[in-house]
Amino acid sequence: MKRVLVPVMLAAIMTLAGCAHSTALPRSEQPLWGITVPQNAPISSAQRGVLADGTxxxxxxxxxxxxxxxxxxxxxxxVMENDAVNEVIQYGVPAAASKLNDSCYTKEFQWVDGVWQASREDTSNQAKSYGVCLTEKGITPKKTEEARYEQLQQAHIDAAKCYKRVYPQG
Incomplete structure (x- = not known):
């Protein structure tokens, strides 16, 4: 797997929507970070409005x-809200709410959440850990998490072990 801690939700969005990588632009410079929202997606007008400008x-x-x-x-x-990590809300929903959670999440938050999380990946703990491990090996880390991951691969550094060493508590 390319990413060690890819949010399951973001992976699901990209699987359902498909990635819009029709240009040579880096994902961070593409509208909605390469995520395509289907016209018939069952989302609220408020969520669609947020996504309209591509940010x-x-x-x-x-x-x-x-x-x-x-x-x-x-x-x-x-909804039990915890401290945010890298400006991403951490929360929990009672198991009994699973069906309603799926409906509410899709309608009000899914696409906005996916785009927001994708936009935060280059400042994530994972990206930071990659930078630490590369620096320790005398390699100047590149700017994006994706580029840093490629550097780790080229240097034969295990990304999962790197993350666990830098962030042993997860």
Whole structure:
């Protein structure tokens, strides 16, 4: 697997939507980070509006999360929010809310969340760990997580071991 800690949700989005890599631009310079939202996707007009300009701001991300949480609250469930990591909201949903969670997540947050998380990957702990391991080997880390991962491969450095050594607590 190319990434050690790729969010399952983001992988699912890309699997469902397909990646729009029709140009030679790096993914970070493509509209919606290479994620294509189908026209018939069952999403709210608010979520579609956020995605219309091809970017997601932190304010838009936070507002989309609040709409997702409110959707679950209407069904009587509380979203347990934890500290954010790399400006990505960490949260939990009761198991009993799984069907409603799927519906609310798709309608209000899925695509915004995927684009936001993709936009954060170059500043993630994973990207930072790659930089540490490369620097320790005398290699100047490149700017993006993807490029750093390629550098690790070329230097025969195990990405998973690198991450676990730099961040032993996960």
């Amino acid at each position: 997601v701001t932190n304010d838009e991300y936070q507002a989309s999360f609040r709409r997702f949480s409110a959707c679950l609250a209407k069904g009587g469930f509380v």
